[in-house]
Amino acid sequence: MNILVCISYVPDTAAKISTIADGSALQLDGVKYILNPYDEFAIEEALRQREKHGGTVVALTVGSESAKEILRTALAMGADRAAIVPSSSLDSFGVAVNIAAYARTMNADLVLMGRQSIDHDSFQMASTVAALLDLPSISVVSKLDISDSTVRAERDIEGGKEILEATLPIVISVQKGINEPRYPKLPDIMKAKSKPIEVVEIQTAPPRVEMFQFSVPQLKRLGKIFGDSDEEIAEFVRLLHEEAKVI
Amino acid sequence: MSTVAVYVEQRSGIIKRPTFEALTAARSLSERVVALSIGACDAEMLGAYGATEVVVVEHPLLREYSSQAVAVALAQYLRSSDIRTLLVGGTAQGKELAPRIAVLVEAGYMPDCIELSSDGNAIVAVRPLYAGKVRAAVRPLTDRVVVALRPNMFTARTTESAAIPSVSTFSPTIEDRDRRVVLKEIIRNEGKLDVLEADIVVSGGRGMKGPEHFVLIEQLASALGGAVGASRAVVDAGWRPHSEQVGQTGKTVSPNLYIACGISGAVQHLAGMSSSKVIAAINKDKDAPIFKVADYGIVGDVFEVIPKLIEKIKAIKQAATS
Ligand SMILES: Cc1cc2nc3c(=O)[nH]c(=O)nc-3n(C[C@H](O)[C@H](O)[C@H](O)COP(=O)(O)OP(=O)(O)OC[C@H]3O[C@@H](n4cnc5c(N)ncnc54)[C@H](O)[C@@H]3O)c2cc1C
Ligand SMILES: Nc1ncnc2c1ncn2[C@@H]1O[C@H](COP(=O)(O)O)[C@@H](O)[C@H]1O
Numbered sequence: 001m002n003i004l005v006c007i008s009y010v011p012d013t014a015a016k017i018s019t020i021a022d023g024s025a026l027q028l029d030g031v032k033y034i035l036n037p038y039d040e041f042a043i044e045e046a047l048r049q050r051e052k053h054g055g056t057v058v059a060l061t062v063g064s065e066s067a068k069e070i071l072r073t074a075l076a077m078g079a080d081r082a083a084i085v086p087s088s089s090l091d092s093f094g095v096a097v098n099i100a101a102y103a104r105t106m107n108a109d110l111v112l113m114g115r116q117s118i119d120h121d122s123f124q125m126a127s128t129v130a131a132l133l134d135l136p137s138i139s140v141v142s143k144l145d146i147s148d149s150t151v152r153a154e155r156d157i158e159g160g161k162e163i164l165e166a167t168l169p170i171v172i173s174v175q176k177g178i179n180e181p182r183y184p185k186l187p188d189i190m191k192a193k194s195k196p197i198e199v200v201e202i203q204t205a206p207p208r209v210e211m212f213q214f215s216v217p218q219l220k221r222l223g224k225i226f227g228d229s230d231e232e233i234a235e236f237v238r239l240l241h242e243e244a245k246v247i
Numbered sequence: 248m249s250t251v252a253v254y255v256e257q258r259s260g261i262i263k264r265p266t267f268e269a270l271t272a273a274r275s276l277s278e279r280v281v282a283l284s285i286g287a288c289d290a291e292m293l294g295a296y297g298a299t300e301v302v303v304v305e306h307p308l309l310r311e312y313s314s315q316a317v318a319v320a321l322a323q324y325l326r327s328s329d330i331r332t333l334l335v336g337g338t339a340q341g342k343e344l345a346p347r348i349a350v351l352v353e354a355g356y357m358p359d360c361i362e363l364s365s366d367g368n369a370i371v372a373v374r375p376l377y378a379g380k381v382r383a384a385v386r387p388l389t390d391r392v393v394v395a396l397r398p399n400m401f402t403a404r405t406t407e408s409a410a411i412p413s414v415s416t417f418s419p420t421i422e423d424r425d426r427r428v429v430l431k432e433i434i435r436n437e438g439k440l441d442v443l444e445a446d447i448v449v450s451g452g453r454g455m456k457g458p459e460h461f462v463l464i465e466q467l468a469s470a471l472g473g474a475v476g477a478s479r480a481v482v483d484a485g486w487r488p489h490s491e492q493v494g495q496t497g498k499t500v501s502p503n504l505y506i507a508c509g510i511s512g513a514v515q516h517l518a519g520m521s522s523s524k525v526i527a528a529i530n531k532d533k534d535a536p537i538f539k540v541a542d543y544g545i546v547g548d549v550f551e552v553i554p555k556l557i558e559k560i561k562a563i564k565q566a567a568t569s
Pocket of ligand 2 (some may be wrong): 036042112
């Protein structure tokens with residue numbers, strides 16, 4: 001099975017992110033970047049599917065030169081090959097176009113990704129890539145079974161789970177709980193450092209949406225904080241009832 | 248602005264609330280609001296929330312839900328019409344469906360929008376980025392646009408002036424290859440209200456000290472008719488199921504009331520609940536970051552405060568019904 005796993009390089013969630021003075025751009029200087037947490041599950045799932053079905057796992061990122069770091073992580077975990085589309089200026093659609101193009105060249109049977117990139121939390125990549133490839137997709141998958149070319153998956157929805165059936169080739173985005181990602185071993189980390197990383201030619205795609213103004217939200221909260229005496233608890237409940245009218 | 252279409256999400260004949268929210272939002276953008284339903288639906292109800300027309304998309308291959316086939320069908324409809332804007336509720340189903348339709352109609356896709364306006368011609372939206380640390384104003388650079396709305400950010404309101412919408416049928420061309428993925432079964436978490444669908448969410452964190460003490464959270468939630476949520480710390484510890492996790496890597500909720508009990512208020516937790524209408528917190532540490540985003544707070548021990556809260560809430564509820 002040809003497996004493509006797409007991974008993204010994102011600011012650490014603890015990073016401070018603000019805007020430049022006039023709000024025309026984000027201030028991302030000095031921000032620490034990490035492998036998108038969900039993509040660890042995608043890499044692990046790719047390796048497990050390869051263990052079952054044989055084949056090759058290729059890790060791909062669309063990003064800046066420094067994103068190569070996460071490809072090394074994927075290699076150390078066990079990916080066979082790694083590739084980068086060296087661009088950090090594409091919008092989500094442009095990223096999808098490049099992922100789809102690569103999936104086509106390698107003739108991917110299974111394209112795996114995380115359910116969301118924790119930078120923009122778009123939840124869109126699996127559906128977008130699948131639509132570009134004219135393939136089925138299932139997003140936010142917490143359980144995946146593939147036998148022959150039949151795919152059975154479970155995904156989380158409001159108040160429960162869905163069980164879906166599909167056929168290969170397919171695009172799947174995964175959710176925490178699907179597996180426990182392995183830790184790469186030190187010798188594998190060392191070996192991964194010297195493995196080649198394929199640099200893929202960028203497919204240009206005109207952006208489809210534009211983010212044109214950024215702001216730091218001003219949280220307008222009342223901040224009425226009380227102690228824990230009986231009277232104060234009573235007042236807290238009264239305010240929720242009479243002032244906020246939410247209970 | 249020109250016509251706005253809204254995708255109607257229904258399950259077992261019941262229209263989901265995010266659809267009504269999207270209809271209300273659509274009404275503020277355009278005079279003509281077309282509700283797109285897969286199969287039969289309650290057109291009168293859609294009209295009450297602002298649909299001026301209802302299009303029922305009919306095809307035998309659409310009877311079993313397939314996101315792929317539904318996207319193909321809706322894209323065909325949009326292409327056959329002069330509609331440039333589609334609004335979708337950002338539910339599990341909507342978030343999977345909307346980007347697919349966007350590709351098929353060559354539209355820009357704007358996910359997770361929390362504000363919408365129009366500059367006369369095009370839609371302008373606001374969406375949170377980086378766990379809500381910043382917000383971006385976004386607009387499409389394409390002729391068509393598909394917008395997903397974060398649930399519970401737009402109030403669903405019926406309209407006085409509602410007329411019964413006209414209903415028409417659209418028959419798309421669907422082939423077997425358009426439904427290479429199908430929904431086979433839904434397993435409900437029986438008897439449990441989901442944090443995504445509740446008006447009130449009561450969440451517990453590590454301050455609850457152990458899974459056995461979540462009975463207090465359950466009792467408080469049940470006194471309020473709300474759902475139980477949890478911080479990642481307690482989900483990771485195995486005290487609560489992942490389906491209850493609120494936060495950037497859990498669920499993003501915007502209930503009318505969110506009560507955080509023994510939760511410190513880490514940025515990743517805030518990402519999942521800071522758009523709640525009213526936020527209340529109980530924490531024994533007066534400097535806990537959760538108080539910075541709280542409307543109402545009690546500095547105290549959850550084990551002493553929650554039982555008293557439950558008692559007082561029950562008294563209010565009783566007074567209201569007697
Ligand atoms: C990539 C990433 C993603 C993450 N995603 C999420 C996410 O989706 N959701 C999420 O919640 N977290 C997430 N986190 C984790 C987050 O950073 C915090 O670690 C977590 O939210 C802390 O949970 P907590 O508030 O329950 O625990 P703590 O931070 O330990 O806080 C416990 C609080 O309870 C209070 N307390 C203790 N005893 C009592 C008592 N008797 N009475 C009253 N108060 C008491 C304490 O004062 C303290 O404020 C993520 C982290 C990362 C790195
Ligand atoms: N620049 C990128 N390069 C490779 N994969 C990506 C990129 N951006 C997003 N993805 C993949 O798409 C998933 C969902 O991201 P998103 O839809 O952007 O929230 C991520 O978990 C990644 O697996």
